[in-house]
Amino acid sequence: MARRAATRSSKSPAARHVTQIELELNGRVTRASVPDHWTLLEFLRKSAGLTGAKEGCNAGECGACTVLLDGVAVYACCVLAAETSGRRVMTIEGLGTPERLDPLQEAFLVDDALQCGFCIPGQILAAKALLDAEPSPDRECVRRALSGNLCRCGCYVKIATAVLRAAAIRREPER
């Protein structure tokens, strides 16, 4: 309970119940004060300035806000920001850099596995959770692991191809 601080000076009811959090966000220790009812998605987009996780349905029905929580794929719209204290969160911004892309990002480009791109941060993070657990998945395994991520452009076949390519890149000995 010590980490919880209820402020009385608030003007809006939204600010009445606030929790201080300290989490590892994309490898950096991050401290913030978040309203209790904020989702992780709201915190990422409104407060942390990370807009890679997308708000699609805001109801756990599309996968566009998929991030990794302690390495596990979750919908950021279904997690409270206050629950993430002491934990590791990874968003698409924490994966690779423009100079050195992650194998998944590289593979999605090579296979042109996107049209509008809105769902791709979520697709890639769901794929990362898969490849971290299973370095050599087959196509069916990829389809299952990414079944919680909708792509309304219908790029599913290319997305699966890209994830298989990324798996192969990750298995290359020089990496």
Next chain:
Amino acid sequence: MKPFKLLTPESLTQALAMFWGSEGKAAALGGGTELLNLVRTSLAAPGMVIDLKKLKRLRGVRSGKSGVSIGATTQLSELSPQCRPLQPFAALTQAAAAVGTPQIRNRATLGGNLCQRPRCLYLRSGFDCWKSGGKQCPARHGETSGLAILGTERASCLAVHPSDPAVALSVFDTRVKLVSASGSRLVPLAQFLAPHESDAGRDTVLRSDELITEVRIAFPRPGTRSAFVKVADRAAFSFALASAAAACVMDRGTLRHVRLALGGVAAAPWRARVAEEALEGRKLTPARLESAARVELAAARPFERNSYKVDLAIGALQEALERAVGGKL
């Protein structure tokens, strides 16, 4: 989302005291995949949300003398075939894997899964109905395609129960442990999911000062095999249009201790007792199985647009038992 205060108790005693003092204004937070959507759509407006995930006693699967105990906040992804204590309960691990999506299963808890509100379009869209505290069912003369087909004669709400695990748990002896600051009770699952008729707005018998702490499943008889089958319009995200679970012992071609349950067809998992009786002690043949499933569904009273569920349920029931005994007959 309407603001609330988040509390994170470190012990069960502390958590129970919070619920006791909340005057019904507290909601338990497990995985959040259901609660947060209810708050977002104003179907729930808790003043405080009590996060149960720090309560270690409520997590994990433990094997005992007479059965297993699954902590209420155990995630569905943990109910996998790799979980050794769950190996006698194949139907349950198959049902857990059939829920939602990988991301949902990584968060959603078994306790929360059993406490889901119906997915009825009318309830979820904010219509006045039995489940939202009203005294009518707009679905009855509206969009009937998702409604129940069994046990509807005297029912007020016609929505079906959304849980897959509950259907699988219905073919085993399952009890739910409910604990409050004033005591605890072990309630059989069917009873847990059957609030009194005068309580049409509720989905379970859970009181506002109570918590589910665990789900207890008795070991079935040695040699019991089981399976779960779900029919849905998509393999991910979707709730069952119909589902079935089966458990039995095969004794030289003869069926013993047959337990069958249907999902997606009634307000709670539907024990197919008529079909069970038709199969108990008999040799399993495709014709007998089909006829048993048909006899069970003879009681169905479909509405304008959901008669398709009769055929789905007949097929699911057959397939569940076939899979339980090891494949197509």
